[in-house]
Amino acid sequence: MTTIDTATGLEAPAELSEQRVKSIFTEIADQYEKFNHYSSFGQDRRWLRTLAQSVDIGPCSCVLDVAGGTGEVTFELCKRHGPAIIVLSDYTPAMLEVAKQRIARGDNRGVCVKTCVVDAQDIPFDDATFDVVTMAYGIRNIPDRMRALREMHRVLAPGGTVAILEFSTPPFAPARAFYNAYLRWGIPAWGDHFTGKRDDFVYLADSIRAFPDQQCFAAMLRNAGFQDVKFRNLAFGAACIHTARACE
Numbered sequence: 001m002t003t004i005d006t007a008t009g010l011e012a013p014a015e016l017s018e019q020r021v022k023s024i025f026t027e028i029a030d031q032y033e034k035f036n037h038y039s040s041f042g043q044d045r046r047w048l049r050t051l052a053q054s055v056d057i058g059p060c061s062c063v064l065d066v067a068g069g070t071g072e073v074t075f076e077l078c079k080r081h082g083p084a085i086i087v088l089s090d091y092t093p094a095m096l097e098v099a100k101q102r103i104a105r106g107d108n109r110g111v112c113v114k115t116c117v118v119d120a121q122d123i124p125f126d127d128a129t130f131d132v133v134t135m136a137y138g139i140r141n142i143p144d145r146m147r148a149l150r151e152m153h154r155v156l157a158p159g160g161t162v163a164i165l166e167f168s169t170p171p172f173a174p175a176r177a178f179y180n181a182y183l184r185w186g187i188p189a190w191g192d193h194f195t196g197k198r199d200d201f202v203y204l205a206d207s208i209r210a211f212p213d214q215q216c217f218a219a220m221l222r223n224a225g226f227q228d229v230k231f232r233n234l235a236f237g238a239a240c241i242h243t244a245r246a247c248e
């Protein structure tokens with residue numbers, strides 16, 4: 001099994017990325033949503049809406065939000081669809097603590113939302129448990145991405161949908177150059193402003209630059225067993241939503 005350093009994409013022991021990511025998201029959990037909102041110039045809300053619209057969810061659907069963090073995707077799904085249940089899972093307990101405060105404030109709008117600490121590379125649910133699996137800005141942080149994708153495929157019911165929102169590569173060269181400059185200087189500056197942890201955000205920017213582009217990630221989804229793999233670029237390809245179905 002090949003694991004990588006998620007900051008560079010080069011082969012490395014899984015613990016390197018796992019420990020770093022847990023420490024970063026523990027440190028920034030309380031400021032994470034504010035950072036996301038300002039650093040994306042408010043686009044985060046639009047992208048979440050688009051992600052929620054890209055999945056078919058009914059009142060009986062069971063949904064798994066992987067690397068769900070503070071619950072941004074989960075609560076958007078509660079607002080737009082009202083499924084029967086959402087399991088909001090994440091590797092970092094501090095992120096889920098923020099999600100629990102949001103549940104206490106009623107952001108789940110009456111939907112049953114269960115939180116649990118889960119490593120996406122080893123999902124503790126039976127095969128074919130969920131109708132929909134979502135993940136936003138999570139897969140980039142995982143050292144064995146193929147294993148996580150196979151796990152997501154395994155827990156989906158046959159024909160179930162996965163929807164993954166992730167930063168990506170603008171195909172148009174001038175947009176790519178602008179975006180790379182923003183990653184280099186803008187993201188660490190915003191991170192420093194909100195949390196005082198500039199280095200954590202240098203990592204986030206590095207991990208975005210090292211992440212496979214749209215076509216490569218689509219190929220990874222097919223290799224993990226998914227079919228009907230599609231993607232939709234957002235903001236000139238700075239971010240992208242991939243959708244696919246589990247084999248019937």
Ligand SMILES: C[S@@+](CC[C@H](N)C(=O)[O-])C[C@H]1O[C@@H](n2cnc3c(N)ncnc32)[C@H](O)[C@@H]1O
Pocket residue numbers: 021022025066067068069070071072073089090091092095118119120121135136137138141142
């Ligand atoms: C950038 S945040 C995204 C949170 C949320 N999905 C959102 O849209 O705001 C990335 C999340 O991935 C989680 N994560 C990192 N590695 C993980 C793993 N191996 N399994 C599950 N979650 C992981 C982190 O704890 C963090 O909460």
